[in-house]
Every structure is written in structure tokens, then in C-alpha cells.
Amino acid sequence: MTGRVIRAALGYQSTKALTMARDHLSRNDWLIEKPLEVYSMACFFKFSDLAKLASGHAVKRPTEEWVLHRGVMGRTGMEKLEQLYRARMEGLYDILNHSLEFDFEAGTGEGEGRHGCECGDMRRMESMWDAKVDQVKSTLGAGSELLELLEVDLRGGWCEGCLVMLGRNIQKCIVEARSLPTSI
Ligand SMILES: [Zn+2]
Secondary structure, X not given: OOHHHHHHHXXXXXXHHHHHHHHHHOOHHHHHHOHHHHHHHHHHHOOHXXXXXXXXXXXXXXXXXXXXXXXXXXXXXXXXXXXXXXXXHHHHHHHHOOOOOOOOXXXXXXXXXXXXXXXXXXXXXXXXXXXXXXXHHHOOOOOOOOHHHHOOOOOOOOOHHHHHHHHHHHHHHHHHHHOOOOOO
């Protein structure tokens, strides 16, 4: 047997082994339970599609855990994950930093005032919103879809118009959060 044939056979074997490894790593429960391990291995073996898929799960893990896998994922793998993390966190903060909008249709142009609701509850709604946003920010993770905004305490009685506006604001935040990058 010539060296070429042996090399071809070995090449075939390793391709097969890599394919098997990739299939194993991309099992859904692995991606969810061990995203940093899968991401790191995918970076190591240059399975770029799998790395992309795993990055969305890996970015949700606490950043302190990332360093444990730095050796395997390598510098590039780490940088890409950090980039994704920053893009998501900055995006989420930007969304949350919008103040409450009272009227989406008419806008709040200069001199127009806010005319989403005529009641006197708007100030109260604003401070409730600010407190909620601060609370969400205090526990914000890169995996957040801002669904936390839905857990809002509405006891105490609110006017219907104000509640509709609140609902629109929450919806807008969630829709915007969905447009943020989810993978490297
Ligand atoms: Zn109102």
C-alpha cells in the first residue's frame, strides 16, 4: 500500500471521527446543558456552524465560567463570544434606557405634549416603569429577552388607557430585544 492510500484512509477515518464528534456535540441537550463545553470544542475543531449554534447558549452562561474554557476555545473563540456578549448587553441597555412612550401614533413632538392618556396617572406610571427598568437592569443577563418586563405589579388600580400604553411599551421592548444578535 502506498503512503498516499494510507493517508487517504486515515483522512477518511478522521473525517468520519470528526463528523461523529460533531453529531454528538450538536445534540440538543448537550447544547443546553453544556453550552460552553460544546462551544469550546466546536471552536477547537473549527466546526464553525456548531460554534455559531452553541454561542447563543454559551453567551447566557455567567462570564466567570468562560475562563475555565478559554484554553480550549482559544483566543478567537473567546473574542467572538465577548463580542456577542457586548452587542447583546449594550443593545439591551439601549432598549431599556428609552423612557416610557405615551403615544406611539401621534408621537411626542415639540409642543405637542403627551396625549396618550388624559388621566393623572401618567406620572405614577412613569415612576413605576423607572423602578421596573432599574430592577430588570440589576439582574440583566446577555440571554435576556426582556420578558422580565411582563412581571409587573399592577396592584393599586390603574386607568385603562395607561395600561394599554404600558402594554405597548413592554411589547416594543420585547420586539426590539428579538432583533439583537443571537449568535457569533
Ligand atoms: Zn391613564
